[in-house]
Amino acid sequence: MSHVRYDCLMSLDREELLSTAADVLTRRPTSSMDDIAKAAGISRATLHRHFAGREALVRALEQLGLRHLDAALDAARTQEGDAADAVRRLITETEPLAGFLGFLVTENQLFEPGEQHPGWTRIDERISALFQRGQREGAFRIDLSPAWLTEALYALITASAWAVQDGRVAARDSVRMTTELLLGGVRRSSEE
Amino acid sequence: MSHVRYDCLMSLDREELLSTAADVLTRRPTSSMDDIAKAAGISRATLHRHFAGREALVRALEQLGLRHLDAALDAARTQEGDAADAVRRLITETEPLAGFLGFLVTENQLFEPGEQHPGWTRIDERISALFQRGQREGAFRIDLSPAWLTEALYALITASAWAVQDGRVAARDSVRMTTELLLGGVRRSSEE
């Protein structure tokens, strides 16, 4: 068997597969295994050979999303520099994932009301830590809990992705709109 | 047939039915017609006598949601007084609908990617008009489009409902958190 020798290549296939699956499900969250297989250019049988079932596929997609989020958090260097700038960087890095993130959040909200995978808590904590740092440094207001700010960040990012998808927001404005609203709010402020 | 005579009563039944259906689907968006019927204390057959199918039921729920939103917009008197205060009132009035709203948004996002019911555009326009007014009066910043602010309002309201449901935000803080974030953003501001 070539399983062992070609594990890395298999992983690559798997990675691409997950990627296109993410694309398809981002566009149409109710796509069937058939649709996903066709979109990936493989047969349903082969798709099943990679992922035991839809359940397993979604789990794997979740892991993929978590990895990407982790990477985005790393790339944003959330522990460095001005907290507000770090939030800007984080949103910028996260924007390409926005639609996919929306799928995962919806899926989670849909099928596991109340419980949540442990993988998310770590991401939540990393984001939460950023907001906490901002509060500690006096850059962020302290009357909004980091947990809520984290939720709001998710919400605004996915909302912007959907707004872009529906043509209500221009794609090039997406990051700025999200960032500015989250950081500054609607009210006209005296500073800057 | 007593159809004509009892139309008003039937409507009342229908209203209650819609209400409990909304409750059930808010909690578990994937509930079956069976679940809904049981929750309403009626048989699936009777449920089908009121609504031709799930499609029709969801449509009716959408109408219900639109009516409630309209009522919330009326109650918030969005055209009166300070725009920021109007937003506060709007969120306060909308908060009881938040979970239900989340269901409708998700359902929409799920099954009709791209298109949207004409009923929503009117609501969107009413909310959008509020933000426009705030911009005109100099209370709101003008570099965020009213369309985006409207989307963000939806997103934050439903996000807060989910956060409360998952225990990440206290129910009593929900309105304040949403309002404050939307109006003032994360950044600590010099005013107030």
Next chain:
DNA sequence: CGCGGGTGAGACATTCATGTCTCATGTGCG
């Protein structure tokens, strides 16, 4: 050349929600 592993196509059983139908019950009203 011949072999083996991976693949595509498709048949098949299963499950689940849905929609429709029938029939027995029950309740109110004449």
Next chain:
DNA sequence: CGCACATGAGACATGAATGTCTCACCCGCG
């Protein structure tokens, strides 16, 4: 009382998605 209508219970057919299986095919490699 007896009739009409609404309801509840449940059988039934349908359709869709899923998961499993078999078989033929092809491609690379010995």
